[in-house]
Amino acid sequence: MDSLTRLNDIHQNHILLTKATVSFDDRFTLSEIDWTITPEQHWVITGPNGAGKSALAAALAGIGDIQSGSIQGIPNNVEIVSFEAQAELIAQELKKDDADIMDVISLGTPVSEMIFDHCQDTELAQTLVEKFGLSTLVDRAFRKLSTGETRKVMLIRALANKPELLILDEPFDGLDVDTLAMLQAHLASLIDTVPMVMVLNRFDEMPDFITHVAYLDKDRPEKKRGDKQSGDKGRLTLTVDRQDNAAFNELYQLLHLKTTDLSVPEADPTNKLPALDPSQPLVKLTQATIQYGDTVIVDKLDWTIERGQHWQLSGPNGSGKTCVLSLITGDHPQCYTNDIFVFGFQRGNGESIWQIKQFIGYVSTNLQWEYRVSTSCKNVIISGFYDSIGMYTKSTDSQKKIADQWLKLLGMQDRADQPFNKLSYGDQRLLLIARAMVKHPPLLILDEPCLGLDDINRQLVLALIEKICQGSETTVLYVNHHAEDQISGIEHYLALKKNN
Amino acid sequence: MANYFNTLPLREQLAQLAQCRFMHTAEFADGVEALKGKKMVVIGCGAQGLNQGLNLRDSGLDVSYALRPEAIEQKRQSWKNASENGFVVGTYEELIPTADVVLNLTPDKQHTSVVNTVMPLMKEGACLSYSHGFNIVEEGMKVRDDLTVIMVAPKCPGSEVRAEYVRGFGVPTLIAVHEDNDPKGEGLALAKAYAVGTGGHKAGVLMSSFIAEVKSDLMGEQTILCGMLQTGSLLCFDKMVEEGIDPGYASRLIQYGWETVTEALKYGGVTNMLDRLSNPAKIKAFDLSEELKEIMRPLYNKHQDDIMSGHFSQTMMEDWANDDANLLKWRAETAETNFEKTPAGDVEITEQEFFDNGILMVAMVKAGVELAFETMTAAGIIAESAYYESLHETPLIANTIARKKLYEMNATISDTAEYGCYLYNHACVPLLADFMKGIKSDVIGKGLSLDDNGVDNARLIEVNTALRSHPVEAVGSVLRGYMADMKKIV
Structure with missing residues (x-):
């Protein structure tokens, strides 16, 4: 493109990235991005985990340091919804909780304040609160919300701010089916008023109104001796107009993988668990109830999980899925007021939570938020042996050897010693899945494991779960919203309803 | 009630002060066994009370909460905290008589009244646990002869006590047994099991005595920890404004500067904190701190002497009895200081800039840490205790200033610390008046403006040797070594 046309672009409210190299601390660099977004276009950014999809989205929101080149034409009012922003908001709320050096416990900011103090159009916000089904939650503390609910708060804040550019990084992850359809419809109604850029890991979630796709790929040149460790690089390798069928098919091929010949690394033979009585169920909840004040989250649930019975748990956001799981894992304080039998223990009789956790492998979005310590990728996998x-x-x-096999399976051998907290969300997720599986636990709890994974890694993880279901040592408990992410081998289903 | 420490012969006083050792992991092999099946009743459902209770229960122990009837009837926050977390809650009369261990986790000031209420209700041979020894040592609380009295004090805020436990770790914890109240000789076993129950044994446990804990804790908190940081904040801010530095910048440099420079202290002691400076700045900071130490030494001695003699706690309790008149007046005055009223400006200060432009702050921290350590050890407190109550805790207090300046610091620290901080600040500000007259913006606010970073070799070697050979560095490197062994393997 010659310089004259470029100049014209600027005058027409185009967003223009010219050989833009943007770095994010020392962990990641977007390399020489050339990209034009015109006002009537709506883009999806896709590509493998760790290629910089979220980084590119963030760069449009003014995050990161521009090392060279330029980014022009970004409007003043940009809204971004992403896991990073969500984690940041939650971290701020938790920080308020630290006020307890005064020996008082803070109650946290109510949802209403989180929403209405931060948006221009309160009327629209009110409508969205109703549409997203949050009306009954506005007085609740923000940090008491479930993962899906905090995500909804973020979306409402962004939409009600009437942005001139709307950036949505994985907006559909973690939303239940009804909310997803509602959000898609709402976004479709905005296509003439605001350009949208979305990061989507799942190709099948792409809304019809998307006009263009940008494909990013990892750019990892071989390290030379004496090179400073400068983190990974990502490059924009392909932009596709959706009308162009041939190019679109090529992209589709890029995002699929064959998952035959997979094998799960062995368990650690030196790590022996106490034997379980085969005649007893693994888990038995009797009339399990969770409530805060007068609000009942889970109401008189009976549930028995026998060994070898693989279960799928489903239900809308806020129906208490995570609460029920945390009764089993021992992370919910009300597990002491319920009738819970797990791995031979009737809870509340002098057992410690570590005696419970030794039988469980666990992955969830909450775990990923809590996993904020600086340690190496390999140690993250090994920490699964210690819960x-x-x-x-x-x-x-022997633990190190097994962790190496997992890293190889995930294609992450070269990052064994890199700090975990500098990886992308999706790469972190892969390692946490390996952490959950590493000890071949009697019960493997996967709470929406595929959130944040690209299509190829999602297929890998689903294939691994199927392999595990075929074996006899592990019983799988799987939570997911996506009808197409079914696991063959799961034959038991529990659907939770919302209690309000 | 008479001051307990003063009733002891000198030999016994010295023996008690000299207690403090880092316990070996193998000493916790029995886990929580000593508390298994026993009833633990917590009094005080604040952050320490609630979070310690959650940990103990998750370790398989039987925990419940005793609250005042009003708190239960009116469903106050303490009642909600305990009951929403699924704990049994009851009145003192209902729960205390059943308790094998009563955990007193209320603020110091309430101890006398709480213990007097609880003691008659406690069953024969039960255990009373404290998290601070003031009530026993300074107020001279006499606990019934048949009761065992122990102390278990996690050295972190309650939220961290919980967060570290959930990760599978813990926070450093101090334990002690009150020798006059150990009728069955089971105090140590109970204290160790309690520390295991909260996860403390994974992060390191110090075995101390009630007396060593109180005398070193009081000294540390009123001098280096709170007093020095408060006094330094006010003096440095006023000096910078006087020197024409933008007040917003000055406010930010101080509010976040203590935290940044003491972070370096946490990792590698005073030596590392000064190593963060350029060579000329290091020598400057060293000279300033030597001067400060000479001026302030009599003040540190006075604080330690008053703590040892009981004069400090006596005057403080008089003020308690007078509705905290002195303290509240001073607290109000603090809120009106220029530093407190000037919000941190919207300017970016890089991590290194806090050192380069805060040479005087570095010098004050060094002087305060070394003086507090020297004064404590000279008074018979063992080096390990002196290290923990001076250098080790400074970053924790600096962190409270970073959050919301001095008011927050004073609101969060204990009653005893705040009263001590008041006394120190009152004396130290006039004491440093002449010294401050000679201070210019090169050591606070702007940094040395030198064309050349050259220094004299002999002088640099002299300064480095003095830094590295100070006794607080020797004990510090050993203790930090222990902690690092136990802490995260990165």
Whole structure:
């Protein structure tokens, strides 16, 4: 493109990235991005985990340091919804909780304040609160919300601010089916008023109104001796107009993988668990109830999980899925007021939570938020043997060997010693899945495991779960919203309803 | 009630002060066994009370909460905290008589009244646990002969006590047994099991005595920890404004500067904190701190002497009895200081800039840490205790200033610390008046403006040797070594 046309673009409210190299701390660099977004276009950014999809979205919101080149034409009012922004908001709320050096416990900011104090159009916000089904939650503390609910608060804040550019990084992840359809319809109604850029890991979630796709790929040149460790790089390798069928098919091929010949690394033979009585169920909840004040989240639930019975748990956001799981894992304080039998223990009779956790492998979005310690990728996998967040004990040679096999399976051998907290969301997620599986636990709890994974890694993880379901040592408990992410081998279903 | 420390012979006083050792992991092999099946009743459902209770229960122990009848009837926050988390809640009369261990986690000031209420209700041979020894040592609380009295004090705010436990770790914890109240000789076993129950054994446990804990804790908090940081904040801010530096910048440099420079202290002691400076700045900071130490030494001695003699706690309790008149007046005055009223400006200060432009702050921290350590050890407190109550805790207090300046610091620290901080600040500001007259913006606010970073070799070696050979560095490197062994393997 010659300089004259470029000049014209600027005058026409185009967003223009010219050889833009943007760095994010020392962990990631977007390399020489050339990209034009015109006002009537709506883009999806896609590509493998760790290629910089979220980074590119963030760069449009003014995050990151521009090292060279330029980014022009970004409007003043930009809204971004992303896991990073969500995690940041939650971290701020938790920080308020630290006020307890005064020995008082803070109650946190109510949802209404989080929403209405931060948006221009309160009327629209009110409508959205109703549409998203949050009306009954406006007085609740923000940090008491479920993952899906905090995501909805973020979306409402962004939409009600009437942005001139709307950036949505994985907006559909973690939303239940009804909310997803509602959001898609709402976004479709905005296509003439605001350009949208979305990061989507799942190709099948792409709304019809998307006009263009940008494909990013990892750019990892071989390190030379003496090179400073400068983190990974991502490059924009392909932009596709959706009308162009041939190009679109090419892109589709890029995002699919064959998952035959997979094998799950062995368990650690030196790590022996206490034997369980085969005649007893793994888990038995009797009339399980969770409530805060007068609000009932889970109401008199009976649920028995027998060994070898693989279960799928479903239900809309806020129906208490995570609460029920945390009764089993021992993370919910009300597990002491319920009739819960797990792995041979009737809860509340002198057992410790570590005696419970040794039988469980667990992955969830909450875990990923809590996993905020600086440790290496390999140690994150090994910490699954100890059920800890971070490592506080020296690992054994056999544990290290198994962790190496997992890293290889995930294609992450070269990052064994890199700090976990500098990886992309999707790469972190892969490692946490390996952490959950590493000890071949009697019960493997996967709470929406595929959130944040690109299509190829999602297929890999689903294939791994199927393999595990075929074996006899692990019982799988799987939570997911996506009808197409079914696991063959799961034959038991529990659907939770919302209690309000 | 008479001051307990003063009733002891010198030999016994010295023996008690000299207690403090880092316990070996193997000493916790019995886990929570000593508390298994026993009834633990917590009094005080604030952040420490609630979070310690959650940990103990998750370790398989039986925990419930005793509250005042009003708190239960009116469903106050303490009642909600305990009951929403699924704990049994009851009145003192209902729960205390059943308790094998009563955990007193209320503020110091309430201890006398709480213990007097609880003691008659406690069953024969039960255990009373404290998290601070003031009530026993300074107020001379006499606990019934049949009761065992222990102390378990996690050295972190309640939210961290919980967060570290959930990760599979814990926070450093101090334990002690009150020798006059250990009729069955089971105090140590109970204290160790309690520390295991909160996860403390994974992060490191110090075995101390009630007396060593109180005398070193009081000294540390009123001098280096709170007093020095408060006094330094006010003096440095006023000096910068006087020197024409933008007040917003000055406010930010101080509010976040203490936290940044003491972070370096946490990792590698005073030596590392000064190593963060350029060579000329390091020598400057060293000289300033030597001068400060000479001026302030009599003040540190006075604080330590008053703590040892009981004069400090006596005057403070008089003020308590007088509805905190002195303290509240001073607290109000603090809120009116220029530093407190000037919000941190919207300017970016890089991590290194806090050191380069805060040479005087570095010098004040060094002087305060070393003086507090020297004064404590000279008074018979063992080096380990002196280290923890001076250098080790400084970053924690600096962190409270970073959050909301001095008011927050004073609101969050204990009653005893705030009263001590008041006394220190009152004396130290006039004491440093002449010294401050000679201070210019090169050491606070702007940094040295030198064309050349050259220094004299001999002088640099002299300064480095003095830094590295100070006794607080020797004990510090050993203790930090222990902690690092136990802490995260990165």
